[in-house]
Amino acid sequence: MSTHEKRYVGIDLGGTNLKLGLVSADGKVLRRLSSPTQAKHGPAHVLERMAQAVRDLCKAAGIGLEDVAAVGAAAPGPLDTKEGVVLFAPNMPGWRNIHVRDALAKALDRPIVVENDANAAGYGEFRCGAGRTVRDMIILTLGTGLGGGIIIGGRMFRGHTDTGAELGHTVIKYGGRRCGCGITGCLEAYASCTAVVARTQEELATGVASSLAGREDITCKDVFDAAAAGDAFADHIVKDTADYLAIGITSLLHVLNPEMVVLTGGMMGAGDKFLNLVRQRVKETAFERAASSCEIRWSELGGDAGIVGAALAAEAFERTGQQA
Ligand SMILES: [Zn+2]
DSSP states (O other), X not given: OOGGGOXXXXXXXXXXXXXXXXXXXXXXEEEEEEEEOOGGGXXXXXXXXXXXXXXXXXXXXXXXXXXXXXXXXXXXXXXXTTTTEEEEOTTSTTOEEEEHHHHHHHHHOSOEEEEEHHHHHHHHHHHHSTTTTOSSEEEEEESSSEEEEEEETTEEOOOTTSOTTOGGGSBSSXXXXXXXXSOBSBTHHHHSHHHHXXXXXXHHTTTOOOTTTTOSSOOHHHHHHHHHTTOHHHHHHHHHHHHHHHHHHHHHHHHHOOSEEEEESGGGGGHHHHHHHHHHHHHHHSOHHHHHTOEEEEOSSGGGHHHHHHHHHHHHHHHHSXXX
């Protein structure tokens, strides 16, 4: 089988859903599959579901497991990517020191690569999405949490013990809001979708006037929609969110001087007006040379970034014998 015909499977392991893609060597998603993770049944059950989902995906695509050159799994961290171990996954009960690579290799008899989910999303964008023309880029996944990925010189940056690129847990305010990780003042505690909703609800509880007042089931999108519809309170939340993100991005530009910062996740629904606000604030706060040479943009792959990045990390490993 020639290189261009090789097929890879990317798995995006989330607390709620397993998303899979059959992916070509150049990053095209040929077939998708999604199924509930059923995390409450514990790691062994989830690993079995992951293996079965790979078999189901192959069956649906009319190919055999032997036609898959390698499988990549993007998992929530912290991880030991060299050993393919999830050290801890706060949103999945029982996930401590789970040997994902060995379990999947045993079940599927294929080469397996395990990557941090945000790093994998960044790698997907780098290989065949928004960042395909650059060598140094950062991705921020703005969703339930705030994940980070760093690509330097075309390779994923993981740090000395795989604990690098935790960009959501860079501190932007001393003694600030408490983050889910236990630290106070993390970027995630201000600029994730969850944080936008929390900040909105806290201020609403003080009795401010807003079209959102009295509603209990507010989503991040509701806040952006209300701002777009002229709600002054929602507009202040949106502007503050842009400011928080801009502070975080400015620090990242000053550390890494990347060519591109890609933003992805649920907050993409906020649209270009919000993106332009973030760009403007970064331009105002960062060193001119760092800001003017860096493009800040939304992701191209969107929800596919994790499966594409995981599959292409597996492709890179299979091709070079080294981590991507
Ligand atoms: Zn944190």
